Each structure stands twice: as C-alpha cells, then as structure tokens.
Amino acid sequence: MNLNDVIFVDSLPKLDLHGFDRETARVAINDFIKDNKVQKIEVFAIVHGQGSGILKKITAETLHQNKNVLEFKTYYYNSGCTIVKINI
Numbered sequence: 001m002n003l004n005d006v007i008f009v010d011s012l013p014k015l016d017l018h019g020f021d022r023e024t025a026r027v028a029i030n031d032f033i034k035d036n037k038v039q040k041i042e043v044f045a046i047v048h049g050q051g052s053g054i055l056k057k058i059t060a061e062t063l064h065q066n067k068n069v070l071e072f073k074t075y076y077y078n079s080g081c082t083i084v085k086i087n088i
Contacts, residue, residue: 001042001043001085003043003071003072003073003085006043009078009081009083012045012083013032013041013044013045014044014046014047015028015029015044015046015047017029017046017047017049017055017059018047018048018049020055022054022055022058025055025058025059029046029058029059029062029063030062030066032044032046033066033069033084033086034068037068037086037087037088040088041088042085043083043085043086044083044084044086045075045082045083045084046081046082047080047081048080048082049080050079050080056080056082060072060082063082068087069085069087070086071084071085072084072085
C-alpha cells in the first residue's frame with residue numbers, strides 16, 4: 001500500500017498522543033510500531049494534534065530514527081495526524 005492511496009484513516013489503527021509529554025510520546029510511538037509489526041499491520045496513523053507542534057516534531061523525530069519505518073507523512077485532510085508505513 002502506498003501512503004498516497006490512503007484517503008480514510010478511520011479504518012486504520014491509531015495512536016492518540018493528546019496529553020502526552022515528549023518522552024512518554026516517544027516510548028508510546030516505538031511501542032505502537034512494535035505492536036503493529038507483530039500484528040503484521042503495515043499502515044497506521046498517529047494523532048498528535050496541531051497545537052504548538054511539539055508532539056508533531058517528536059513524532060517525526062521518533063519515526064525518522066526507527067529502523068522499521070519505511071515512510072511517513074502528514075495526512076492530507078488533517079495536519080494533526082501522521083500516516084506511517086512500516087516494514088513487516
């Protein structure tokens with residue numbers, strides 16, 4: 001599946017980071033990636049919100065550093081959501 005083909009995120013597994021601090025978000029993202037890899041789910045969404053951009057920045061940094069992540073991008077219709085594709 002190509003990330004450009006994703007139109008609806010409602011059917012994708014989601015991790016909601018609202019209310020998380022930086023370190024808790026980083027750990028939650030890495031754990032969510034591991035869980036989806038075990039379940040063989042290739043594409044999922046991370047909801048970080050728009051706000052001041054702190055969680056969005058941490059999300060991008062964490063995804064960039066994780067070796068299982070093939071690609072990620074901000075969802076077209078909601079800039080408070082990032083779509084991720086991992087290697088399963």
